[in-house]
Amino acid sequence: MSALAMAERVHAQHTEASDRSPSLDRLIAGAWTQLVAHRAVECPLCGEQMAPKYGAHALPIGGRCLSCGTELT
């Protein structure tokens, strides 16, 4: 296999993977958008339920996974 063919193959695999799976930025931004709308989301780490976390004010200040304890703040 030539170097060019190998590079094209690696690029194609990388492009397919990025089309199928969300980037970390999109994953966290999507979860954050739902949390500030007072909605529970899927924990990005374990897949269980992450509930909005509240501070002194009415709007959520982040989220906390009910299973593994991961927090988004």
Ligand SMILES: [Zn+2]
């Ligand atoms: Zn979790």
